[in-house]
């Protein structure tokens with residue numbers, strides 16, 4: 001009920017915004033995959049300023065942003081600029097290598113076009129690895145000619161992004177009055193945490209020769225670069241360069257573009273957080289995608305996906321459920337169960353559906 005009325009308010013705000021400010025931004029489109037897309041618009045997502053002194057107010061703002069949008073900008077995050085720049089440089093150096101060199105890193109997380117194992121494709125290449133430092137140190141040998149430099153940059157970036165994720169999760173927990181102040185951040189701080197780092201690289205259209213390079217993308221404007229999905233983990237901390245492309249949906253399914261801001265991070269609510277706080281339909285994982293609108297520029301993005309250890313039980317925090325009036329809407333499952341189910345799904349599937357409790 002509450003969510004529906006919030007959705008209506010957002011829809012109303014979006015329409016008002018269109019009407020007054022950007023009459024030409026709202027348009028219906030058909031994307032390259034032939035899927036009908038709903039109206040697209042530009043919307044201002046909330047900004048969370050981590051330097052804010054009033055912690056109670058800050059925690060309220062974070063909860064509201066998670067509830068209303070599921071995606072928000074994080075400023076004054078304290079991650080040094082050089083940590084981000086070094087990570088970007090290492091990524092750029094890797095993606096500039098020849099195709100055969102990049103393929104050598106394949107067993108350690110290089111991918112091109114294929115997303116997951118079930119036939120999804122995107123107009124990108126990527127590196128994807130677990131955030132465990134031993135793994136990074138080992139895999140760096142096949143990724144970089146200077147493995148220590150590469151693993152140093154990656155580990156520093158992960159520490160920075162994890163710090164931002166932990167701070168946001170602590171604020172969520174405070175804002176909702178959960179007793180255990182570190183109930184969520186301790187899950188992604190755990191040495192056994194299953195968190196991931198992903199570096200995506202969307203090359204421009206005219207620079208690669210598809211005859212020579214099987215990974216050449218031939219992007220044209222308004223191509224889907226990365227299809228619609230929600231992130232399965234607890235929280236994603238994302239950063240992208242100054243090339244637009246990220247879009248997200250409101251709870252009513254209206255697509256809006258997230259303007260680039262390379263100096264700051266974006267936080268996205270994932271499926272696991274939706275379950276942990278599901279009572280009262282508080283949080284919903286945000287559906288998002290990448291739509292290439294400037295095919296002449298390289299777009300890069302870096303995502304830290306904060307996840308719990310494999311044996312962690314994903315079930316609403318005790319304060320969030322009060323049976324019988326307000327029972328959990330999901331059967332308890334471990335993160336390992338969810339991961340197994342998720343890897344048998346397509347990118348855009350609603351992966352939580354099989355775990356829902358049906359009361360009829």
Ligand SMILES: C=C1C[C@]23C[C@@]1(O)CC[C@H]2[C@@]12CC[C@H](O)[C@@](C)(C(=O)O1)[C@H]2[C@@H]3C(=O)O
Pocket residue numbers: 115116117118120128196198229230231232233305342343344345346347
């Ligand atoms: C099609 C798939 C790719 C994905 C695993 C999945 O089976 C369904 C979820 C996908 C996703 C989306 C967010 C992250 O980019 C990702 C690494 C993740 O954890 O879940 C990807 C998976 C992937 O690319 O392997």
Ligand SMILES: O=C(O)CCC(=O)C(=O)O
Pocket residue numbers: 198200226231240246288289290301303
């Ligand atoms: O590359 C992007 O900007 C988004 C990619 C994404 O959503 C993902 O990798 O899960």
Ligand SMILES: [Fe+2]
Pocket residue numbers: 229230231288
């Ligand atoms: Fe994503």
